[in-house]
Amino acid sequence: MTTKDATYNYAIRLGDNALILGHRLSELCSKGPILEEDLALTNVALDMIGRAQALLKYAAELEGKGHTEDDIAYRRAEINYHNHLLIEQPNGDFAHTIARQLYLSVFEYLFFTELEKSKDATLAAIASKTIKEVKYHMQHAIDWSLRLGDGTAESHKRMQKGLNDLWMYTGELFEMDVLDTYLLHQHIAVDTIALKAKWQSEIEKILREATLTLPEDTYMQTGSKKGIHTENLGHILSEMQYLQRAYPDAKW
Amino acid sequence: MATDTQLDLWEVFIQSKSGLPYIHSGSVHASDVKMAMQNARDIYTRRGEGTSIWVVPAKHISASNPDDNDMLFDPSNDKIYRHPTFYVMPEGAKNI
Amino acid sequence: MHNEHSDTHFQSRIDNGEHIEAKDYMPEGYRKHLIRQMSQHAHSEVIGMQPEGNWITRAPSLRAKQILLAKIQDEGGHGLYLYSAVETLGVSRAELIEQLQTGKAKYSSIFNYPALNWADIGAIGWLVDGAAIVNQVSLQRTSYGPYSRAMVRICKEESFHQRQGYEIMTTMMRGTKDQQAMAQDAMNRWWWPALMMFGPHDSDSPRSGDAVKWKIKRETNDELRQKFIDKTIPQAELIGLTIPDKNFKLDEKTGHYTLSPINWEEFHRVVAGHGPCNKQRLDHHIKYHQEGAWVREAAEAYKVKTAKKELVTA
Ligand SMILES: [Fe+2]
Ligand SMILES: [Fe+2]
Ligand SMILES: [Fe+2]
Numbered sequence: 001m002t003t004k005d006a007t008y009n010y011a012i013r014l015g016d017n018a019l020i021l022g023h024r025l026s027e028l029c030s031k032g033p034i035l036e037e038d039l040a041l042t043n044v045a046l047d048m049i050g051r052a053q054a055l056l057k058y059a060a061e062l063e064g065k066g067h068t069e070d071d072i073a074y075r076r077a078e079i080n081y082h083n084h085l086l087i088e089q090p091n092g093d094f095a096h097t098i099a100r101q102l103y104l105s106v107f108e109y110l111f112f113t114e115l116e117k118s119k120d121a122t123l124a125a126i127a128s129k130t131i132k133e134v135k136y137h138m139q140h141a142i143d144w145s146l147r148l149g150d151g152t153a154e155s156h157k158r159m160q161k162g163l164n165d166l167w168m169y170t171g172e173l174f175e176m177d178v179l180d181t182y183l184l185h186q187h188i189a190v191d192t193i194a195l196k197a198k199w200q201s202e203i204e205k206i207l208r209e210a211t212l213t214l215p216e217d218t219y220m221q222t223g224s225k226k227g228i229h230t231e232n233l234g235h236i237l238s239e240m241q242y243l244q245r246a247y248p249d250a251k252w
Numbered sequence: 253m254a255t256d257t258q259l260d261l262w263e264v265f266i267q268s269k270s271g272l273p274y275i276h277s278g279s280v281h282a283s284d285v286k287m288a289m290q291n292a293r294d295i296y297t298r299r300g301e302g303t304s305i306w307v308v309p310a311k312h313i314s315a316s317n318p319d320d321n322d323m324l325f326d327p328s329n330d331k332i333y334r335h336p337t338f339y340v341m342p343e344g345a346k347n348i
Numbered sequence: 349m350h351n352e353h354s355d356t357h358f359q360s361r362i363d364n365g366e367h368i369e370a371k372d373y374m375p376e377g378y379r380k381h382l383i384r385q386m387s388q389h390a391h392s393e394v395i396g397m398q399p400e401g402n403w404i405t406r407a408p409s410l411r412a413k414q415i416l417l418a419k420i421q422d423e424g425g426h427g428l429y430l431y432s433a434v435e436t437l438g439v440s441r442a443e444l445i446e447q448l449q450t451g452k453a454k455y456s457s458i459f460n461y462p463a464l465n466w467a468d469i470g471a472i473g474w475l476v477d478g479a480a481i482v483n484q485v486s487l488q489r490t491s492y493g494p495y496s497r498a499m500v501r502i503c504k505e506e507s508f509h510q511r512q513g514y515e516i517m518t519t520m521m522r523g524t525k526d527q528q529a530m531a532q533d534a535m536n537r538w539w540w541p542a543l544m545m546f547g548p549h550d551s552d553s554p555r556s557g558d559a560v561k562w563k564i565k566r567e568t569n570d571e572l573r574q575k576f577i578d579k580t581i582p583q584a585e586l587i588g589l590t591i592p593d594k595n596f597k598l599d600e601k602t603g604h605y606t607l608s609p610i611n612w613e614e615f616h617r618v619v620a621g622h623g624p625c626n627k628q629r630l631d632h633h634i635k636y637h638q639e640g641a642w643v644r645e646a647a648e649a650y651k652v653k654t655a656k657k658e659l660v661t662a
Contacts, residue, residue: 019410026404026417030397030632033640034259035428036280036291038397042421043294046414053410070409094643136290143286150653151646158642236405243408243466250524252408252466257644258441261432278501279432281441283647284654295425298418299505318372319352 006183007120008062009082012072013225014123015055016083019073021104022048023236024091033094040140044101047133051126058122074244078234079227086169088232092162095155098144099162105138106202107173107195114190123188142206149210156211163207164215171220174199179225261310262288264295266302274306282307362563367493370436378562382492383437384453385564390430391448391455393423395629399463400472408466415512416469422505429501433494449634457615458545460623467520467527467534473513475535475542475580481506482576483546491563514583521587528588535584536592543607544615546573552612577605 025045032038056069063072086104091097112134115127148159174196176184183189204214223229243252259281265274277296282288288307296302316324332338341348353373361368368374397420404420407413431441447453458476463469484506487499520531547553547569559565584591595608618626 022413023405026413029404029417029420030394030401030424031636031639033636033643034281035394035424035431036282036287036295037640037643038424039421039428040290040294042417042424043298046417046421049410049414049417053414056410070411073410074408094640139286140290143290147283147287147647147650148643151648151650152642154642155646155649239405242406247524247526250408250527252412252519252523256442256446256641257648258445259644259647261435278429278498279435280428283644283651287647295428298421298425315371318369 001179001182003183003186003188004062006179007123007188008059009179010183010189011055011059011062011123012080013082015052015059015069015072016081017087018048018055019052020081020083020233020236021087022046022052023240024087024089025097028091028097041097044137044140047137051130051133054126054129058126070244074241078229078237081229081233081237082224082227083233084169084172085221085224085230086166086172088230088236089166089169090232092165093158094144095148095158096162096165098141098148099159099166101137101141102145102163102206103166103170103173103203105134105141106206107170107199108134109138110195110199110202111190111192114195117187118189119187145206145212146210149207149212159210160212163212167215168218168221172222172224175222175225177225259283259287262292262307263310263313264288264292265306265308266292266296267304268302270303274304277301279310280307359561362491362561366491367496368491369493377558378564379437381559381562381564382495383434383439385559386430386434386492386495387439387444387447387453388455390427390434390444391453392459393427393430395448395455395459395633396423396476397427398629398632399459399461399625400469402463403466403469406466407469412516419473419509419512422509425505426498426502429498430495433492433498436494445637449630449637451621451630454619455629456545457618457623458541459629460618460626461537461541462624464537465530465534467517467530468538470513470516470520470531471534471538473509473511474517474583475513475538476545477506477509477513478580479542479545479576481510482572486566486572489563489566495564517589518587521589532589535589539592540611540614541618543573543577543610544612546570546576548612548615574604577607578603581605 022045025041025048028038028041029045030038032041052073053069056072060067060069060072084104086100089100091100109131112127112130116124116131118124118127145159148155150156174192176191176193180189180192184191200214207214221230243250260283262280262282264277264280266277267274277292280288280291280295282291285307289305292305292307293302297305328334355375358368358373358375358378361372368378400416400420400423404413404416407416431444434444435441444453448455458479463472481503484499484503488496488503490496490499517531517535520527550568550570553569560568581591581596593608596605598605617623621627
């Protein structure tokens with residue numbers, strides 16, 4: 001493994017997280033609980049797709065085969081996607097979407113704050129742009145968690161269910177494999193294990209204020225670093241890749 | 253249907269550059285001030301239109317009554333001495 | 349002394365080119381016309397999110413996906429500006445939504461057509477937004493202040509919508525045979541409905557008279573339609589698209605294009621609810637409106653609770 005290869009894979013992982021979350025959030029367009037919220041979620045989706053573009057472009061450069069970010073985004077097989085399982089989970093109801101946003105945005109805030117110190121200048125630059133966006137996503141998720149948790153009995157129930165249903169996918173956020181460790185030693189990657197306690201206490205604090213409870217410990221699902229996904233990703237990709245696959249010679 | 257809520261109406265004022273006045277941009281619906289602020293940001297500053305935002309619950313804004321326009325605004329029409337152009341300056345006077 | 353609450357005084361203000369503001373006196377007919385026209389416009393922007401939304405997750409490049417998403421977001425924003433403008437006349441957004449969902453209020457029939465292939469996204473931006481902007485530019489000078497201000501903002505944002513649509517059409521016409529066929533297919537399906545967007549001919553448009561007198565509408569349906577036709581046909585020809593009309597020709601004397609008659613029967617059928625997507629569009633709107641009810645209720649409940657808490661701690 002060279003640093004370049006490893007960084008390529010690292011950029012793909014981060015890029016896929018943004019790509020697939022952007023996909024999921026853009027599914028919500030015209031489905032918001034109120035028009036204003038429709039526009040708010042679209043803004044988050046746009047941030048994600050923009051981030052995906054930057055990261056996958058960087059991956060394409062590192063790969064050095066003359067591919068574009070679109071080739072990478074649209075032309076891989078499912079097993080070569082490495083987004084977290086949490087991200088590909090369906091939107092569910094609004095509470096479910098907010099629960100996913102809460103888990104992720106708090107994680108991303110901690111993650112990119114560290115990545116900003118990366119020795120890899122491109123990743124560090126992307127991270128510092130991302131932090132500004134993520135702060136906003138996190139505020140949005142926290143505010144809605146409070147409203148739903150401490151709103152009506154129904155919203156409380158739905159929010160708690162969203163949190164519980166997704167809990168088993170949160171363990172993966174903090175996994176480190178050989179590649180992560182390799183890049184960590186070179187001060188390129190983030191030590192996610194070190195983020196876990198902080199993340200959990202942040203989430204716990206927010207949930208307490210929202211009159212919600214941290215889900216009980218359970219078996220944590222894993223697989224995305226090896227390309228083993230839930231059944232959801234295949235459907236996302238068959239939709240996303242449709243035109244690129246059906247008309248491989250076309251330029252868009 | 254009648255019980256449906258679309259949340260409260262807020263008015264949004266945006267300052268486009270520091271030093272410039274806040275100008276009414278439009279409205280948003282929101283249930284609390286944080287939501288109003290975020291919505292205003294998402295809706296009225298998507299193209300870098302602003303550096304600062306005010307949101308005000310619409311119910312707290314009072315507007316003058318157009319029926320009072322004569323009384324309110326006409327009396328200032330003849331106070332021309334409030335405008336600098338009213339005054340005659342000697343030829344050659346500069347920067348005054 | 350003039351009577352500020354008389355229709356003659358109102359009309360003289362209009363004739364003077366003044367803007368009317370929410371609290372100013374206005375004849376009931378003017379108010380009603382505004383509510384109908386602005387809410388229809390707002391609903392069109394919101395329902396219009398659906399056909400384009402149909403392609404977001406299948407957009408063929410990251411660039412295309414961002415552009416489309418930002419464009420649809422703008423349309424939602426336009427709906428919002430216009431709802432706010434109607435609210436100045438004392439009709440709440442909740443009431444407006446109810447009118448839409450019960451069929452009391454209409455939206456532009458164009459959105460009852462399906463977006464079937466990727467070139468439809470091009471055709472919608474180029475033709476549908478293109479037709480809309482002709483109307484909207486004219487409406488910036490409409491006599492009702494809040495409407496006029498909303499339209500100024502909308503027109504600023506609209507300026508990229510038509511361009512991105514035309515760019516898609518251009519790219520596809522320069523692309524593979526399949527892409528060219530998709531573009532022409534989209535052109536064939538959207539051309540006539542886009543022309544119908546301007547509404548019936550002036551001679552068959554009963555309300556046009558008042559709307560023009562009150563300067564709500566600044567130009568007539570036929571004038572606006574002709575403007576659109578004259579600027580769009582050369583754009584189509586430039587990239588090699590065929591106008592789906594065997595009889596269209598340029599009248600050298602007037603400089604205007606003439607076309608075959610518009611199929612008004614189709615127009616009236618779609619307005620009456622029998623377009624390909626009428627039911628689907630409304631069902632979608634109702635479904636997500638209803639699914640959002642518990643979220644809005646939660647936000648309200650949270651507001652009340654936190655207000656109480658603040659009282660206690662204050
Ligand atoms: Fe539009
Ligand atoms: Fe629009
Ligand atoms: Fe538009």
